[in-house]
Amino acid sequence: MKVLVISSYDDNWNAVRPEGELFIGLHRRGVQVTIMTQGDTPYAQRFRQEGVRVIDFHPKHKFRRSETAFIRDELVQGEYDVLHLFNNRSIINGIRAARRLPVKVVTYRGYAGNIHWYDPAAYLTHLNPRVDAITCVSMAVKEALDQQLFFDTSKTVVVHKGHDPGWYTDVEKADLAEFDFPPEAIVVSMVANARRMKGLPYLLAATRQLPTELPLYFLLIGRGLDSPEVISALKDTPYRDRFRFAGFRKDVLQLVRSSDFSVLPSIHGEGLSKVILESMFLGKPMIMTDIGGNRGLAGHGKSGLIVPPKDPAALAEALRLLASDPELRASMGEAAKVYIAEHFGLQKSVNRQLEVYQQLLN
Numbered sequence: 001m002k003v004l005v006i007s008s009y010d011d012n013w014n015a016v017r018p019e020g021e022l023f024i025g026l027h028r029r030g031v032q033v034t035i036m037t038q039g040d041t042p043y044a045q046r047f048r049q050e051g052v053r054v055i056d057f058h059p060k061h062k063f064r065r066s067e068t069a070f071i072r073d074e075l076v077q078g079e080y081d082v083l084h085l086f087n088n089r090s091i092i093n094g095i096r097a098a099r100r101l102p103v104k105v106v107t108y109r110g111y112a113g114n115i116h117w118y119d120p121a122a123y124l125t126h127l128n129p130r131v132d133a134i135t136c137v138s139m140a141v142k143e144a145l146d147q148q149l150f151f152d153t154s155k156t157v158v159v160h161k162g163h164d165p166g167w168y169t170d171v172e173k174a175d176l177a178e179f180d181f182p183p184e185a186i187v188v189s190m191v192a193n194a195r196r197m198k199g200l201p202y203l204l205a206a207t208r209q210l211p212t213e214l215p216l217y218f219l220l221i222g223r224g225l226d227s228p229e230v231i232s233a234l235k236d237t238p239y240r241d242r243f244r245f246a247g248f249r250k251d252v253l254q255l256v257r258s259s260d261f262s263v264l265p266s267i268h269g270e271g272l273s274k275v276i277l278e279s280m281f282l283g284k285p286m287i288m289t290d291i292g293g294n295r296g297l298a299g300h301g302k303s304g305l306i307v308p309p310k311d312p313a314a315l316a317e318a319l320r321l322l323a324s325d326p327e328l329r330a331s332m333g334e335a336a337k338v339y340i341a342e343h344f345g346l347q348k349s350v351n352r353q354l355e356v357y358q359q360l361l362n
Contacts, residue, residue: 001357002078004103006036006071006094007086008058009043012250016043018161018274018346019086024050025350031357034078036071036090059089062124071097082106082357084135091125104132104360110161110271112140112293117148127151133360135159135353137272140292157356160272162349165341168281174254176219179244185217186323189259189284191252191275192266194224199265199289204230205312206265206319207239214323221246221255253278261285261322261329267309270294277344280304280336285329287318296343303332303339 005023009016020043027033027050035047039056047054055074059067071093075083085094086108098105107126109115115122126134127148134156136142146153181187192198203218210216216239220226226245234240249255256262262279264286270293279286280298288294289309298304305322307314322329 001030001082001361002032002034002080003082003084003357004034004036004074004078004080005084005086006058006090007084007108008090009035009037009041010058013042014253014278015274017167018163018349020046021164021346022161022349022353023047024052025346026354027052029350029354031354034074034080036074059093062089062092064093068093068096072101075101075103081361084108088125095124095128095130098130105130106133106135106356106360107131108135108137109141109145110137111269112138112144112271113269115145115148117150122148131155133157133356135356137161138270138293138296140295141271143292159353159356160344160349161274162344162346163277163281163340164346165281165337168253168278171253171257171282173258174251176255176258179219179246181217181244182215184215186215187217187219187259188319188323189219189221189256189262189279190225190264191221191256191262191279192225192264193222194227197266197269199267199309200225200230201233202265202267202310202312202315203263204233204237206315207237207242209313209316210239210320212238214320216319216323217242217244219244219246219255219259221249221252223248253282256284257282259284261287261333263287263315263319265289265307265309265315266291266294273297277340280340283333283337285322285332285336287315287322298336298339303335305332 023033034053036055036057038058044054080103082104083094084106085091091107136156136158142156142158145156256279262284266289276286276297286304290306291309300306305318307318
């Protein structure tokens with residue numbers, strides 16, 4: 001089986017690792033994988049070290065004949081069985097390049113929502129009739145696609161981006177001295193970029209319902225979280241002085257390792273949250289919302305706490321419960337590591353992706 005993958009690995013190591021290791025795993029299983037990506041990225045070098053062929057190319061435009069022609073030439077010369085496309089530029093160019101060729105076209109969808117059968121642009125990507133299969137990162141993503149009118153629901157398959165527990169065993173704690181937490185602080189981490197779907201206003205609202213004697217402090221990691229709107233909203237909570245904004249950081253895993261537990265109050269749109277997976281692999285209890293993309297990531301009360309979205313009272317109670325019970329935090333953190341390794345391990349994802357390819361070709 002020959003598979004051509006077009007994806008961008010021009011991001012930090014942890015962000016691209018689950019996808020990259022998926023294809024390395026397939027390569028080790030005997031699949032002839034070729035990766036089209038930026039050739040100077042660290043993960044391109046990782047592919048080469050593993051014996052995976054890398055073509056130094058990634059489309060810079062959605063509509064550029066020369067870029068489409070480059071992909072088509074490789075498809076013709078390489079006689080590939082599967083073309084797997086991972087972002088809009090690669091999908092649009094790849095679909096056009098595959099016209100009248102026998103290759104099976106597979107796209108990847110990692111986000112639940114923002115695709116509609118009545119939107120003409122959707123037929124340039126996932127809803128294009130030339131697409132033979134869509135790998136969805138979670139059941140919520142599959143369900144969002146399956147509800148489109150005139151759509152063949154047999155095309156959607158779920159393939160999680162699995163993780164390897166070994167990636168997290170050597171992650172050391174970061175020094176939190178720069179954030180000036182008091183010695184008794186119970187630190188809650190939230191990793192996100194400033195997007196409305198992440199639900200930060202509901203976390204701020206939840207702190208208005210928390211008892212002030214709890215030594216809870218919040219470490220917010222990500223771009224744009226200290227917006228003027230957030231700073232203004234903090235003035236109305238007794239926890240106003242207990243928020244620290246780390247901004248974009250490359251040592252996210254180390255910061256999460258140093259926290260006592262994690263929270264992500266998303267209100268919609270999550271496909272499969274890498275933040276939740278990473279926190280649980282690091283043994284951190286996770287408070288998450290009961291939205292489609294999060295379902296199945298934890299057992300409520302055992303390996304995590306699951307609260308309704310847009311419910312500050314429920315979120316406050318979950319925060320209070322974990323902050324008040326160090327033994328519960330410890331037991332839930334250990335259970336989280338076991339649960340997530342069993343259900344979202346890398347080898348399980350490799351096996352599932354191989355199965356999808358085989359079924360498509362048969």
